Amino acid sequence: MFAIYTPNGRTFSGPLEELYRVQKTMVSEKSRSFEEIDELSLINKKGYKPSNKALDAYNKVISKPDQKELICHAYQIMTSPVELITHSDVLTSVIEKFTRLPYQEFPIINSQQQLIGSLSRQQLYEYILKHGTTSKGDKTKNVQTLFLNEQSKVYTAEPVTDIRRIAALQVNNHLHTIPILEGNGKMVGIISRTDIIKAVSMDPPLSLWC
Template sequence: MLAIYGTSGLMYRGPIEDLRRVLPSLRAARPRALAVETDRPDFADSAFRLMGHGDDEGPARPEATLPRPAAVAVQAYGGVQRPAPQRHPLERVRDVMTPEAVTVRDDMTVAEGWHRLAERALGQAPVLDGQGRLVGLLTRAELLHIDRLPRPEDSALVWRAFLAQPLASVMVTPVPAVTPDTALRRLALALLTTGLPGMPVIDDAGGLVGFVSRSDVLKAVVHDPPLDLWAG
């Protein structure tokens, strides 16, 4: 299910497949630079290295020196103590989304919105109005677009005026949102159609319950297989 929210409230609710028909009312986000995440090594491999295992010069595993029946017993005991996580195919937005998304308010200034994105290392954030309703999406790409920024030769007053604008004047609106039970295949279709880096996730009442980005889907592919894009 897809919903589109703007400053006037809910503008559309219906199948994601109809997005192309309503897309002309949206401002597509522009591309942003890619970032490579390097701070999430695989936990199991990291723990193995920290214990001195896994490289040629490290100490041998204790069970490697035991007779085979004893080694099997040690491994079985370790499996009981550290059971393998139960995995299920990732099929829905709820399986990959980030709950409790970082948000900004439409009456915050550009400087405040930029600081919020920078301090959380985010590329985008849902925009809420004073009543907590979804009204738009703030993206780093929109803030940095050449047509929006003052020129380098402009005075400090011009730059200060730009930074003092409310986010309502620079956010992407209307903005599409999906529900937690949306199939990942349909989410991918919506992201490709709009060019947005991610979408807010709402409940049936329209309340914001999270955010799902392209990065969330890619992290799921890398860290939490299997991924079932054909469910639903």
């Protein structure tokens, strides 16, 4: 299952096919490109385990008696806990976090710990090139004021989601990361392109079900 979050909350929840149908009715947004320099991102398989009920429900949907291949889900390869940016962080603290950590994108949360957007390294660089960092006013403005608006949105997936479907969403929407949220909106991890590449190259064969 996938979802879309905006500064106003969750605006979509459903399977990938339905998400694509919804997108066809929306205004096309400017594509974002990302540099693949997130080489330090590590696969983190600890700290989260979905309920047996969720796993059983998923396996019943796709069960194939003759198929023995491993099905790899989001929770098995996601990085957890997640490094975050809060809506009230100022520009200087955001620059410091991108300088200190190798990640290409950070989810943005509000004071209630709810996902409201994301900020990529490229977005930050483009802002600095255009506005610089010397303006006292910009230094004290928060992330939500500088980088979020009514058109801002972030795609998410649930923990028990096939990583091939996550990869398809990333490719089709030019995304570098996908936050992993439970159905109640609680963020439990994040998956980057690097995480999926490592899983495909290191783990046993994946199910071809998509």
